[in-house]
Amino acid sequence: MTTATIAGAKKTGLARIVERWPVKTAVWLIAILWTIPSFGLLVTSFRPRDDIRGSGWWTVFPDVWDKAHWTLSNYQTVLSTGGFANAFLNSLAVTIPAVVIPITIAAFAAYGFAWMDFPGRHVLFALVVGLMVVPLQMALIPILRLYTRFDLVGSFPAVWLAHAGFGLPLAVYLLRNYMGSLPSSVIESAQIDGADHFTIFWRLILPLSVPVLASFAIFQFLWVWNDFLVALVFLGLEPRSQVLTVALANLAGNRGEAEHLLPAAAFVSMVLPMVVFLSLQRYFVRGLTAGSVKG
């Protein structure tokens, strides 16, 4: 980011403002367009049930301060769902390891594919890429059979490893692409200095790969956090082991009679992913790779 500022500082302030105007407008136009649907959801989440079904969400705006338009009861109902706190904890217990484990495994594998020479690595890598297309729906029953045989149903590792398996092909693919594009001079000079693969991986490649690790972490976090099927199948049916998505999905009722709770539920379950995104954003900074490579 320092380099960005330096680059910008070379122009006069005025030129910069003039140059940025169209860009700014374009950016915010796209951003607002992108947000309108979600904004509607946000407004809806604060509206009473009969209003939601009776009129469009934008109709609140002419007299937006009229209290009759708004209610907190949707959120109250969602947050007081039986076992909400328990479900939130379960989601954490599933999600955090189910992010760390595949990233770790994928990082090692990506390094192996990018920088180690062993027979069959191209074939193996092609296979990994190809496995991205295996739909997880086809894997549920065979895996559940395995788990039943080894009495793993209902344990957290059962879900972690399943998520690791389903997320691994993309992780390996993304990380290998990134790690493979690091300059070979860095690795070679470290090897000349006597560092072994584990050291190079741990002290050189991993730190250099932080941006891609952070981006994959965000997506894996989202997928696992928002996952419904894998958790329900492998964690078992008991309310005690329900994750947040399962608890919230059951809110609406079988025929959707309590559908008006879904917008509030969507926002409640969205809070943590957004926090994760915002906090990992600082890793997407300019010059991390460039700077280190130079040094």
Added chain:
Amino acid sequence: MTRLRWLILVAVFAMVAAACSTGGATTTTAEGGGEGAGGVEGVEFTLFGAPTGAEGDAMSGFVNVYNKEKGTNIQYVGSDDFENQLRIRVEGGDPPAVAFTPQPGSICGFADDGKLVSLEDLGFDIAKLEADSGKFWMDLGKCADGKHYGLPWFPNYKSLIWYVEPTFEKEGYQIPETWDELLALGDQMLADGYTPWCFGFESGNATGWPGTDWIEDIYVREAGADMYGKWFRHEIPFNDPSVAKAFDTFGELFFRDGFVLGGPENVSAISFKDAPLPMFDEPPKCLMHKQGSFVTNFFPEGGEDIVKFFPFPTIDGNGGAMGGGDTIIVFKDDPGIAQVLQDWVSADWECVLASPSGGTASKYGGHGVAGVERLPGNKDVPVDCYETDTNKTLAKVITDALASNSFVFDGSDLMPPEVGQGTFWTGMVDWSKGKATKDVIDAIEASWPS
């Protein structure tokens, strides 16, 4: 040194293995603690079903009352994704001990694969069950080996037409008792400047199902219960003339000019949840709507004071009661579980399930969840188990129908899923948009899996 490192390695592997086997929540335990016949104390199992939300809470409430009364440790688990989950868990070798399914058509699939325990093997008296819940319902769970696998629990009721009572009173409309009176009433409303009907077939990936209910209600009246059974069992083809006749009868009402709010061609885009709403406008935008007893969930607040129901009229003098229902299936052979289920289908315990307080008739109180009432699956359940007049009336209709074995199931739930949850639904959509009856039923017949 080298040996030491190997030791560490082994230790770490052991650790990972240990982590895998310890894990989080415990797995399902369904240890039958049945202490001989009659004793259910200590029986422990998981009951799996579709109801969630308030209806799921009512199931848990019921189970808790039972646990407290009998010293059992039963847990209710509901899922939005019930059908898929049940199938996955059974195929994956980890079925729940007991489940209750709204799709009786799926029972024999499980039974023929040897996954279920028959009611005979659990020691049930089949003749008594047939007398209590009707032979029609019991036969739905009668599979290839001639044994029964489905235990009728609680039904819902679909042969209802909802109407705007204040307008009926103001205009002096009479409740129609025959199909012809129903059509004539519609013409009268039209002449008085009203739109008679609201329809809504949209239901996400299940769009079309409200239309199938119409065809079924008409078919059972026109062709009779025997033909109805042959129809869903595919002993007659779907494009049989009797089926075409039911479509054409429905068409007399559905396609009559001005009868349908928004026009019949748009019905497939109106959500079934929104369909009753125009009845509550001032003045009402439509006056009648056909839907099952659950539709009150979608009324605006206080809606039940305005919109009431009458039974689906007779055709050619024939009535009928059509609905769905939840049927218990048992995956674990255990005398304790069998005893619990004997209790649950008894009139005493169905009364607990009936209403929040169990009304004035219940020995053990009710399930405790306001606003949830369940119709009886046993003819001996007293109407006083219910709190609301609506459900007292419906309970009477249902218990009479069960006793006389005239309660029939929603046919689309009994057909193979390709048809009953597939082409029959989409066929109704095509038909509502104007596709010819013959083309629609020919296409459905062609899709019937061999």
Added chain:
Amino acid sequence: MGTTPSLADHDTTGTSSDGGGPNGGRLGALRTVAAVAAIAAIIVVLAVSASYLRDENANRLLQVLLAIALGVVGVWAFYWAMDRGVSALPEALSERVRPIVFVGPAAVILGVYLVYPAINTIIISFMDRQSENFVGVDNYIDVFTKSDTLTSIRNSILWVIIVPVITVAIGLAFATLVDKLSKRSEASAKSLIFLPMAISFVGASVVWGFVYSFRPAGFGNQIGILNAIWTALGNDPINWLSVQPWNNAFLMVIVIWAQVGFAMVILSSAIKAVPSEIVEAARIDGASEIQLFWKVVFPSVLSTVVVVWTTLVITVWKLFDIVYVMTGGRDGTSVIAERMVTEFFKNFNFGAGAALAVILFVAVTPVMVINVRRFQAEEAIR
């Protein structure tokens, strides 16, 4: 991410002598003892925690924290121990075995969770609906003769051609533009684009329900914004999701809306990795911003563009949920994966569902080949 060493650390990496490896001496012995002690402690902790995690009455918070710690620490300890173990081997052997340490665990997990189910799927695709008897290629013949599956194949191909390209284009454009803003504006603009990704799938279907919802004239107020605008302009309301073939485009919009966040995040980090010296040099040479993008930035991020595109192709290829929930494949909107899920989970026709899945696998082969070729070419020049 707390395990990542700070940047200052690795400047010294190359020259540090204690970077691991089986060097003997007092230090090594001490380390080994410490490691053994640590392992012993972990085993004790595990023994205690095992019973604790089984305890249904225990504090759930503590249980959850314990589970998280076990999972996170466990996986790193596993690799560390494997590497130590391999390093203890004779050197010639250990270098041959070491790739197994790096790639082996991934291969095992993929084998269990994806290869085994894939093989299972291939087998049952040649069997009947209950997977009881072999029926040869009947299921495949059905797929290629039934009109609804043929429609789904046509639609899937359209989806794969249209959606990834548009998504990458918008994502790249946005990532490029946003890069020129101040840090704070950049962060908030990116969050807004990213937001749709964070909305759960159920939430997303509700969101778009409020866009495409349709009520016929006279039925009541429009609650879908598209029809509200459309009728305000004096038109009759339109049932957007049943207008063929445009309903497919309306469904694609939903997926593009949700996936641009993915493309934007990955491409943005690639753009930031373009060395600023090169960009500056081009600027000084008088290149316009547009020239700069096409001559400098785009070539530098091309490999990432291919990666994002590939990922999206596969995502879209096996996408079913939006279609399944919004239309159930009606009105000519079905796609292959939606058919697969319907056959498998709704009709319980395992044979037909598996055959569709196999078609999904096979069709993606060209994408794999493109990628491997590209990686080989890249390695040849680095």
